[in-house]
Amino acid sequence: MVSGKGIIGLKYLGKNDIEQIIETAFSMRDISRRSVKKVPTLRGKTVVNLFFESSTRTKTSFELAAKRLSADVVNFSYASSSTSKGETTIDTAKNIEAMNPDVFIVRHASSGIMELLSRHLKTPLISAGDGTNEHPTQGLLDIMTIRDEKKRIDGLKVVVAGDIYHSRVARSDIYGMGKLGAKVYFFSPPTMITPDYESLGARVTYDAKEAFTDADVIIMLRIQLERQAAGLFPSTREYARAFGLNDQRLKLAKPDVIVMHPGPINRGLELSSSVADNQEHSRILRQVENGVSVRMSAIYHTIGEGHEYTDN
Amino acid sequence: MNILIINGLLIDPSQDIERAGALLIEDTTITGIVDPALYTIQGETAYLKSDKDKRCTVIDASGMWVVPGLVDMHVHLRDPGYEYKEDIVSGTRAAMNGGFTSVCAMPNTRPVNDNKAITGYMIAKARETGFAHLFPIAAVSKGSQGTELSEVYDLVDAGAVAISDDGLPVSSADLLRKALLYIKPLGIPLIDHPEEVSLSKSGYMNEGIASVKMGLNGIPQSAESVAVARDIMIAAETGSRLHLAHLSTRSSFELVRWAKKLGIPVTCEVTTNHFSLNDDAVDGYNTNAKLNPPLRSEQDRQAVLEALADGTVDCIVTDHAPHGYDEKEVEFDKALNGISGLETSVGLSLKLVHERVISRKRLVQLMSQAPSAIVNLKNKGSLKAGADADITLIDPETAWVVDKNKFLSKGRNTPFHGMGLKGRAIMTIAGGTIHGNTRT
Numbered sequence: 001m002v003s004g005k006g007i008i009g010l011k012y013l014g015k016n017d018i019e020q021i022i023e024t025a026f027s028m029r030d031i032s033r034r035s036v037k038k039v040p041t042l043r044g045k046t047v048v049n050l051f052f053e054s055s056t057r058t059k060t061s062f063e064l065a066a067k068r069l070s071a072d073v074v075n076f077s078y079a080s081s082s083t084s085k086g087e088t089t090i091d092t093a094k095n096i097e098a099m100n101p102d103v104f105i106v107r108h109a110s111s112g113i114m115e116l117l118s119r120h121l122k123t124p125l126i127s128a129g130d131g132t133n134e135h136p137t138q139g140l141l142d143i144m145t146i147r148d149e150k151k152r153i154d155g156l157k158v159v160v161a162g163d164i165y166h167s168r169v170a171r172s173d174i175y176g177m178g179k180l181g182a183k184v185y186f187f188s189p190p191t192m193i194t195p196d197y198e199s200l201g202a203r204v205t206y207d208a209k210e211a212f213t214d215a216d217v218i219i220m221l222r223i224q225l226e227r228q229a230a231g232l233f234p235s236t237r238e239y240a241r242a243f244g245l246n247d248q249r250l251k252l253a254k255p256d257v258i259v260m261h262p263g264p265i266n267r268g269l270e271l272s273s274s275v276a277d278n279q280e281h282s283r284i285l286r287q288v289e290n291g292v293s294v295r296m297s298a299i300y301h302t303i304g305e306g307h308e309y310t311d312n
Numbered sequence: 313m314n315i316l317i318i319n320g321l322l323i324d325p326s327q328d329i330e331r332a333g334a335l336l337i338e339d340t341t342i343t344g345i346v347d348p349a350l351y352t353i354q355g356e357t358a359y360l361k362s363d364k365d366k367r368c369t370v371i372d373a374s375g376m377w378v379v380p381g382l383v384d385m386h387v388h389l390r391d392p393g394y395e396y397k398e399d400i401v402s403g404t405r406a407a408m409n410g411g412f413t414s415v416c417a418m419p420n421t422r423p424v425n426d427n428k429a430i431t432g433y434m435i436a437k438a439r440e441t442g443f444a445h446l447f448p449i450a451a452v453s454k455g456s457q458g459t460e461l462s463e464v465y466d467l468v469d470a471g472a473v474a475i476s477d478d479g480l481p482v483s484s485a486d487l488l489r490k491a492l493l494y495i496k497p498l499g500i501p502l503i504d505h506p507e508e509v510s511l512s513k514s515g516y517m518n519e520g521i522a523s524v525k526m527g528l529n530g531i532p533q534s535a536e537s538v539a540v541a542r543d544i545m546i547a548a549e550t551g552s553r554l555h556l557a558h559l560s561t562r563s564s565f566e567l568v569r570w571a572k573k574l575g576i577p578v579t580c581e582v583t584t585n586h587f588s589l590n591d592d593a594v595d596g597y598n599t600n601a602k603l604n605p606p607l608r609s610e611q612d613r614q615a616v617l618e619a620l621a622d623g624t625v626d627c628i629v630t631d632h633a634p635h636g637y638d639e640k641e642v643e644f645d646k647a648l649n650g651i652s653g654l655e656t657s658v659g660l661s662l663k664l665v666h667e668r669v670i671s672r673k674r675l676v677q678l679m680s681q682a683p684s685a686i687v688n689l690k691n692k693g694s695l696k697a698g699a700d701a702d703i704t705l706i707d708p709e710t711a712w713v714v715d716k717n718k719f720l721s722k723g724r725n726t727p728f729h730g731m732g733l734k735g736r737a738i739m740t741i742a743g744g745t746i747h748g749n750t751r752t
Contacts, residue, residue, distance in 0.1 A: 011525075088642060110643035111527045112597030131645070133527025171527050194530070199521040230514075 006103065006124030006302050008114035009134040010175035018176055021297050022144050027309065028296035029289070031068060041309045042071035047299060048101040049075045050093060051128070052108040057263065058128050061288075062105045062137075065295035069304065074101070089113065090120050097123050102303045106130075124302050126295075132166045138262055139172030141294040143180065145287050146217050149258050154181030157254075159211050161187040161243065162221025162270055163232070164197060169221060169262045174200045187211035189243055191232040208242075208249055215253040219260045220245050220270045236269050246272040250281065258283045313744060314338050314366060316351065316358040320373030320705065324380060325677040326694035335378055336360075336368065337701040340744040344697035371739070371746075373705055379676045380693050381413025381702025381742060385683040386478070386503075386557060386581060386629035387654065389415070389446070392433065393422025398634040398722045400434060403654075404442035406632075406721035408747045410654040411737025412444050413702035415632075416687055419451040420479040426451035426462040428470035435471045444742055445702070447473045447687060452491050452502060458483050461491055468498050473687040476503035478557055481539055483509060485546065492552035501553040501579070501686060506539035506564070507605065516645050518606040522591040528644060531606050537563040544568070548576040555686055556580040558631050560605040562615035569624050579626040579686050584660045585651050587616045587628075593727050599640045599647035600727040603633070617669050620678070627683040628675075630657045634723020652723030656714055658706060659733035665708070666734055672708070680704075705739040712736060 010018065031039055047066040049059050059075060066073045076096060087095075089108065096104070104125050106114065111131030118125055129135040146153055158177055164170045164186045174184050178201040186193055186202045197204050205211050212218065223239060233239045240246075245259065259271075259281045267273045276282055300309060315337040322333045322345060334351070336343040351358045351368075358368040389403035398406075400417075407415045417434060419425035425434065431448045438446035450472035454460045456479070464475055475495065482488040482504055492502055512535035517523050519530020540556060544567055547554035559565060559580050571578045585603060590610045593601035601607055619625045633650025640647050661679060664670050670678070684693030691700045714731045716724040740747045 088638070090641070108643070110645050112644045115597045116641075116643065131527060132529065165529075168527060194519065194524065196519075196521045196524045199524060 006126050007136050007298050008118065008125055008127045010136045010139045010172045011134065013176070015179045018140070018143065018179060021140055021294065021301055022147055024300060025140070025144050025290065025293040025297040028300070029293035031296070031309070032289070032292055037068050038070060039068070039309050040070045041300065041307045042066070042069040042304050045071040045102040045303055046100070047071045047073045047103050047105065048096055049073065049105045050078070050096060051076065052078045052089065052106070053129070055107055055128070058107065061291045062128060062295050065292050066299055068292070069296055069299060069309070071102075071299070090117065093117055093121055097121055103299060126298050126302055129168050131168065133168050134172045134175070135168040136172050137291070137295050137298055138169050139176040140298065141287055141291045142173055142219060142260060143176050144290045144294055145260060145283050146258070148286070148290070149283065150216060153177060156182045156216040157185065157214060158182045158217040158219065159185045159187055159215045160219045160221065161211065161245065162192070163223055163227060164188045164193040164221070166192070166224070166227070167221050171200070173219065174202050178202075185211050187243070189233055192227070209252060212249050212252040215257055217258055217260065218245060218253060222262060222264065223266055223270050240269050244270050244272065245275050247274055250275055257281055260284060260287055263288070314368040315371060315741065315744070315746070316346070316368040317371045317373050317378050317703065317705070318353070320376045320378035322378050322695060323673055323676050324695040325673050325681050326380070327696060329695070330673050335695060335703070337703070337741070337744060340701050342695055342697060342699045342701055345695070371705070375707065375709070376738070377672065377706040377708055379704050379706060380680045380695050380699070381740065382411050382658070382679045382704050382737070383414045383683040383689065383693060384412045384630050384632065384654065384657070385416040385627065385687050387415045387417055387632040388420065388634070388650070389417045390634060391421060391437070392430065396636055396722070400437045400446065401441050401443075402720065402722050403632070403634070404438055404444040404446055406654045406719060407444035408740050408742065409720045410656070411658045411704045411706065411740055412654060413704065413740055413742040414445040414447060414684070414689060414692060416447045416449050416473060418449055418476060418478045420456060424451050424456050426454050426456070428463070428466045431467055431470040431472050443747065447471070447689065449474045449476050449478070449503065451475065452477045452482055453487060456480055458487060461487070461494060464495055464498065468500060473689070474501050474503050474555070476505065476557070478503060478505045481505050481507040481509065485542060488543065489546045489550060492546060492550040492554065496550070496552045499553070499688065501555040503555045503557050504539070504543050505557045506536055506543055506559070508535050508538040511535035511538065517594050517602065518591040518608045520591055520609045522594055526594065526597065533561040533563060533608070533612070536561050536605050537567060540564045540567050544571045544576055544578055547571070547578050548574070551577060554578045558583045558586065558605060558629070560586045560608050560616065561612050565615055565619040565624050572624070580624070581627045581629045582616050582620065582625050583629055583631045584653055584657045585631065587613060587620065587664070588660045589613070589727065597644045598727060599642070599644055600651065600725050602644065602647050602649055603631070603651055604649040617664075620664065621669055625678070626686060628657070628661055628678045629683070630654050632721070634721050635725045637724065640725045650725065651727065652719065652721050652725050654721055655719050656726060656728045656733070658737045659712070659714070659735060660728070662706075662708055662735040663733070701741055701744040703741040704737050706735065707738045708735040710735065
């Protein structure tokens with residue numbers, strides 16, 4: 001499946017691939033929960049974080065994942081420096097490739113960068129997010145978190161709410177969860193989605209009641225404050241009132257609903273503080289934990305298959 | 313030199329002709345269609361019975377269409393300034409190889425063609441070293457900056473056949489109105505690239521299902537149609553000639569239909585790209601399918617075909633836009649817009665005839681007679697006696713496969729590489745000079 005090829009989008013993975021990555025991720029989580037959080041599986045392998053867009057937590061999550069598998073990790077951050085030197089993204093990546101890494105973890109502001117780089121590189125790629133396209137490991141950790149709670153994905157009502165148009169998380173969620181049989185609802189202001197999103201298999205709604213009623217899972221997306229300047233919503237106050245998740249709306253959902261968020265959260269904007277901190281429903285920090293596990297699994301399936309990941 | 317083209321199917325919408333016959337050319341002028349009883353053929357030479365001294369080179373056009381030389385009124389030849397993409401020699405040679413005897417070059421060169429020195433340079437270089445005839449289009453505004461008018465009278469004296477800020481719209485409605493008023497005595501058209509930039513600026517491809525799948529910000533169809541509507545209203549008020557470039561959406565054609573019904577002086581063109589492909593061609597982040605306006609949905613492509621068939625569209629152009637490899641093999645959002653189109657245009661356009669969208673006579677009208685008329689090219693677009701000896705020979709049937717590496721254009725940026733096509737131009741005669749075309 002993904003062995004040797006990497007994971008550049010859930011669009012390209014089959015149902016079995018996704019299930020296998022999730023299954024392995026649960027074993028990886030067991031490792032992370034021990035006092036000695038390290039297995040020698042990828043000893044001697046080099047993982048390169050190639051980040052063309054700034055990110056702290058995703059990079060840290062990948063770095064921890066690689067280190068827990070005993071791989072060597074190198075971080076290259078090119079947020080703006082390489083372009084200012086006039087080097088192309090392809091040349092930058094080829095230069096690092098000449099140092100013989102085993103896998104690249106790539107984040108970049110341009111949708112489709114993974115497809116471009118894979119035409120020019122031999123090294124497998126794992127996407128850490130490309131433009132407004134996909135963030136496959138976020139989609140996988142969302143699936144893992146739901147599986148963990150609900151023991152299934154098939155038939156669940158999953159609401160993804162917020163700026164769908166610019167969200168790589170929403171796209172990976174629908175590609176992944178759709179394949180596993182979830183009923184996905186996109187809830188968004190009409191300025192942050194188009195009706196064409198139904199072509200991905202989601203139901204598009206602008207009605208909070210329709211979206212949240214009987215939901216099993218609610219995933220609130222982060223609202224970028226600069227979208228207000230772009231005219232996509234008039235004020236944070238109105239956004240919170242019309243499209244945010246608060247205690248009242250949460251009551252529409254199933255009693256055992258779980259609330260997720262890719263972070264960082266804007267308290268009082270897309271998510272009220274009381275919902276964010278609601279121990280019974282919020283699984284936001286569990287997502288962060290699962291993120292490391294899923295990334296361990298993703299790296300393992302890309303370059304480590306055949307190696308045991310138990311202690312020896 | 314005299315040339316007698318025999319055994320071909322002569323297609324000339326300017327005379328409403330579509331029949332077998334022989335066409336006689338003397339030096340740089342078409343003499344006319346001649347009766348077989350009036351000449352004898354010995355080997356590769358023909359002798360006119362009326363004048364035994366008049367020997368003609370014989371071209372056997374069996375199975376071919378003999379049509380007035382094709383005219384592409386929308387190309388980018390990149391010279392001066394971007395000669396690594398294309399220059400006047402390679403561009404006019406690619407034109408000839410694609411079946412075009414005349415091309416009109418857009419002014420977005422570096423510097424912009426907004427003064428007679430640049431126009432004069434282009435014409436002189438084409439005359440001395442070029443292949444197809446070159447007719448420059450000058451900028452509407454100085455530097456195509458959209459603020460002050462160019463010296464249009466000077467530019468027309470120097471040989472410019474139209475004005476346009478193509479690549480960019482004339483964003484200011486006020487400047488568009490003044491430009492249309494100003495050119496009225498000249499009889500030339502203003503060619504606008506209709507685009508409402510506030511609607512298109514954050515997009516990279518057509519907004520639709522394909523853009524949703526790829527996570528690329530979309531350009532809505534209204535970005536074009538809003539500008540088309542505005543342009544038409546200004547043309548109606550000024551009564552000056554407006555030509556709308558590369559229309560791509562259903563609503564744009566509906567607006568043009570309406571304008572023509574009211575007698576507003578508007579003409580429009582479509583590109584081979586927009587009737588050959590839809591936005592699925594962008595799949596896999598194919599930057600060779602990135603252009604402006606973007607490839608649209610299949611419904612819009614069907615609207616282009618309908619508008620070609622019902623007469624709403626006046627002409628077919630390539631919008632030939634050669635770019636360097638490094639300008640396309642980059643991030644999708646950073647890739648430059650455009651397709652190198654001169655050498656695939658005839659093959660793609662013949663599909664319209666093979667698939668019975670339009671007749672062959674209508675095709676010749678769209679690719680020769682009509683564009684010649686729009687930019688006032690004298691003695692072109694016709695096989696009438698006295699017309700310039702610009703002829704294209706088209707083999708409508710032979711199958712071939714597009715190979716970008718065999719282009720004579722420097723631009724290899726095409727999404728049609730590897731595509732099988734049926735028919736192509738196999739010979740062009742420009743000003744009485746014969747050019748055989750490369751075959752793949």
